[in-house]
Amino acid sequence: MIKLNGIEKVYQTEKIETLALYDINLEVERGEFLSVMGPSGCGKSTLLNIMGLLDEPTKGKVFIDGESTVSFKDRKRANVRNRKIGFIFQSYHLINDLSVVDNVELPLIYRTMSSAKRRKRALEALEKVGLSARTKHFPSQLSGGQRQRVAIARAIVGGPEILLADEPTGNLDSVMGGEILDILNKLVKESNTTIVMVTHDDSIAHQSDRIIRLFDGSQVN
Amino acid sequence: MxxxxxxxxxxxxxxxxxxxxxxxxxxxxxxxxxxxxxxxxxxxxxPLGFDYDDVWYLSIDWKTQDPEAVAATLRQLENTLDSQPEIISHAYSISYLFMPSATSMDDYHYAGKTVNCHLFQTGDDFPDVLNLDIVKGRWFGLQDNAANHIPVVLNKYAAEALFAGADPIGKIIYGKDQDFQGENEEFKVVGLIDEFRNGGEFTGSKKVLLRRASLENDLTRDFLKESFFIRILFRVRPGTTMDFEERLMKQVTHVARDWMINIDQLDSARISANKQxxxxxxxxxxxxxxxxxxxxxxxxxxxxxxxxxxxxxxxxxxxxxxxxxxxxxxxxxxxxxxxxxxxxxxxxxxxxxxxxxxxxxxxxxxxxxxxxxxxxxxxxxxxxxxxxxxxxxxxxxxxxxxxxx
Structure with a gap:
C-alpha cells in the first residue's frame, strides 16, 4: 500500500543543516496497523508527513498503491490526499468556527458532490464514531475525546484506504485513548484500512500489528 | 465550498x-x-439646449436709479452693438447663465396646479444669439409690444408640469406681477423650447420659464429697476479676434460713462461654471x-x-x-x-x-x-x-x- 525507498529528509536553514530522516526503507501492507515509535525529535512526524504527501523527501521515493509520487504535481498530490489518505492529528486540528458536521464535511468540499450527499456521509461518519448527538455542536463545546472522535470522523468520511494518525491519543487520558484506539482497530477490521500511527505509548503501540522504531532519523528495527 | x-x-x-x-x-x-x-x-x-460658441456678453451695472435714464443709455448701447459689423445679433439676458450656484425661482399656477419654475428674462433676439430651437409657437417680438399679458416661453419640463401633455400655446398662467409682489399677474404662453440648462453641462434639466425683457413695453421693462446679473449677449462672426473686444469696450464705456461694464466670452463663463x-x-x-x-x-x-x-x-x-x-x-x-x-x-x-x-x-x-x-x-x-x-x-x-x- 505504502512503500518508502531510501527516504532521506534534510531541513536546511541559513546556518544549520538538520538530518531528520536517513535511509528509511519501509513497506506497509494493505489493512496493516503499523505503529511508529521513538523519542521526541527522532523524525516520526516527518516520516508520517512524507507518507501523507504533506512533505517531500530530500532523497528517495514514496510509492502509494505501487505508483511513485515523485512526479506528482500539486493537483495530483492533493487528489491522493483527498481520496486515499485520512489524517488524524494529536491536537485534532478542528476549525473552531464550524460545527462538528461542517468540520467532518471538510474533505468532501474538495470533491464534486452535492451538499445533501456530503451531509449524509458526514452524519454516517459521525455515527460510526458515536457522535450523532453532537452534530450541531462547535468544537469548543466538546471534550478532548469527543474532538478526537470528530477528527476521526473527518478522516474516514471520504473512505480513504490509508489513515495516518500522529499521536492520536497524545492529548487524552487512558480511558479516552483506549476508546480512540478501539475505533481505529474497528476500522482496520471492518474496512481493511491501512493505519500508520505515531505514538509514544508502548501499550498503545502494542495493540497494532507491527511496530517500527526510529532513532535520530534512522530506523532501528 | x-x-x-x-x-x-x-x-x-x-x-x-x-x-x-x-x-x-x-x-x-x-x-x-x-x-x-x-x-x-x-x-x-x-444637450444644453443652446449654443455658446462665438457668444460674448456685456455685464452691466448702472448706478443711477432713474429707469428712464437707464433705458436711454441701454438704447444707446443697443445702437452701438447694432453698428458693429462683427456682431450678428444681441439680446438681453437677465438670467443666471452659466452660474450654477445662483438661481431665481417662482411659483406659477394653472388649473389649481402650482409649479415652481426657474425664471429668466430675455430679449427678443435671444434665440438667434444662442441658436435656441423653438419647438412650438414663437419667441417674443414686436407683436408683444401692445400685449395685455406678459408673454412667456416655457421649456418642455415646465410645460409638462403645468399642462400635463396638453398644448401650452395660448394658455394663461398666473404668477407674481412685475414687482414680484402679488400672485395674480396673467402670463400668456407664446412658445415652447426643449432643453435649457443654464447652469452648464454638469447641471440637470430644470423647469424653466422665460419672460420678455424689452424696453418697448411697460410690462416687460421691470428689469430696469435693479441691475443684478444684467447682461447683453451678442453673437459675433466666427473668427472675431480679441482686438474687437478692446474696440467695443472703448465704445460702450464712452456711451455708458458711469456704468461698470465688462466684456467676456460665454465659453469662459461655461468653463468657470463647470469648474464650480x-x-x-x-x-x-x-x-x-x-x-x-x-x-x-x-x-x-x-x-x-x-x-x-x-x-x-x-x-x-x-x-x-x-x-x-x-x-x-x-x-x-x-x-x-x-x-x-x-x-x-x-x-x-x-x-x-x-x-x-x-x-x-x-x-x-x-x-x-x-x-x-x-x-x-x-x-x-x-x-x-x-x-x-x-x-x-x-x-x-x-x-x-x-x-x-
Missing amino acids: IKQMFKLIWNRRRRNSLMIIGIFISFFSLFLVMTTINYNFGNYLK SMIIPTIMAIICGFLIINVALGLFGMIWYNTNRRKAEIGLRRAMGSTERQIYFQIVGESLVLATFGMITGIFFAVQLPLLGLIPFISTMTYAVSILLSILVIYLITIVCALYPSNLAASLQPAIALHDE
Whole structure:
C-alpha cells in the first residue's frame, strides 16, 4: 500500500543543516496497523508527513498503491490526499468556527458532490464514531475525546484506504485513548484500512500489528 | 465550498465586524460619489439646449436709479452693438447663465396646479444669439409690444408640469406681477423650447420659464429697476479676434460713462461654471478616496493577519485535499464574502434614496448604475488586497503550516 525507498529528509536553514530522516526503507501492507515509535525529535512526524504527501523527501521515493509520487504535481498530490489518505492529528486540528458536521464535511468540499450527499456521509461518519448527538455542536463545546472522535470522523468520511494518525491519543487520558484506539482497530477490521500511527505509548503501540522504531532519523528495527 | 465560506465568515462575524462596518461606510460613500459622478456625467451627455460658441456678453451695472435714464443709455448701447459689423445679433439676458450656484425661482399656477419654475428674462433676439430651437409657437417680438399679458416661453419640463401633455400655446398662467409682489399677474404662453440648462453641462434639466425683457413695453421693462446679473449677449462672426473686444469696450464705456461694464466670452463663463459644478464632487471623491485607501489598508492588514493566524487551518485544508489554487481562492473568496456582508448593509441604505425619493432629480437608473459600479469597485479593491496574502497562504508548506499553532 505504502512503500518508502531510501527516504532521506534534510531541513536546511541559513546556518544549520538538520538530518531528520536517513535511509528509511519501509513497506506497509494493505489493512496493516503499523505503529511508529521513538523519542521526541527522532523524525516520526516527518516520516508520517512524507507518507501523507504533506512533505517531500530530500532523497528517495514514496510509492502509494505501487505508483511513485515523485512526479506528482500539486493537483495530483492533493487528489491522493483527498481520496486515499485520512489524517488524524494529536491536537485534532478542528476549525473552531464550524460545527462538528461542517468540520467532518471538510474533505468532501474538495470533491464534486452535492451538499445533501456530503451531509449524509458526514452524519454516517459521525455515527460510526458515536457522535450523532453532537452534530450541531462547535468544537469548543466538546471534550478532548469527543474532538478526537470528530477528527476521526473527518478522516474516514471520504473512505480513504490509508489513515495516518500522529499521536492520536497524545492529548487524552487512558480511558479516552483506549476508546480512540478501539475505533481505529474497528476500522482496520471492518474496512481493511491501512493505519500508520505515531505514538509514544508502548501499550498503545502494542495493540497494532507491527511496530517500527526510529532513532535520530534512522530506523532501528 | 462557497456555502462553507459564507458559514465561516458569518460565524466569525463578531471578529470581522469592524471590517464589515468599514466596508459598509466605504461602499455607501463610494455610492454617493458614484451617484454624483453618474448624475454629472449623464448631464454632460445631454444637450444644453443652446449654443455658446462665438457668444460674448456685456455685464452691466448702472448706478443711477432713474429707469428712464437707464433705458436711454441701454438704447444707446443697443445702437452701438447694432453698428458693429462683427456682431450678428444681441439680446438681453437677465438670467443666471452659466452660474450654477445662483438661481431665481417662482411659483406659477394653472388649473389649481402650482409649479415652481426657474425664471429668466430675455430679449427678443435671444434665440438667434444662442441658436435656441423653438419647438412650438414663437419667441417674443414686436407683436408683444401692445400685449395685455406678459408673454412667456416655457421649456418642455415646465410645460409638462403645468399642462400635463396638453398644448401650452395660448394658455394663461398666473404668477407674481412685475414687482414680484402679488400672485395674480396673467402670463400668456407664446412658445415652447426643449432643453435649457443654464447652469452648464454638469447641471440637470430644470423647469424653466422665460419672460420678455424689452424696453418697448411697460410690462416687460421691470428689469430696469435693479441691475443684478444684467447682461447683453451678442453673437459675433466666427473668427472675431480679441482686438474687437478692446474696440467695443472703448465704445460702450464712452456711451455708458458711469456704468461698470465688462466684456467676456460665454465659453469662459461655461468653463468657470463647470469648474464650480465639479467642486463638491471633487471634494466628495477626495474624502471617499482617503476612506477607501484606509479601508483597503485595513482590509489588506486584516487578511494578512488572518492568513497568518490561520496557518494551521490552511495546513489542515491542504491535508484534506485542497490544492494551492483552492487555498488561493479560499482566501480571496472569504475576503469577497466579507465585502459582500459589508455591502449588503450598504445596499439596504442606498436603495432607500430612490425608494423614498429623497433626491427627486436623480433617476432610479442613475442610482442603480451607481450601486453596481460601487459593488464592482469594492470587489476590485478587495481582490487586490487579498492577492498577496492569498499567494502567501497558497505557497505554505502543508507540513509546516500544520505545526503552526
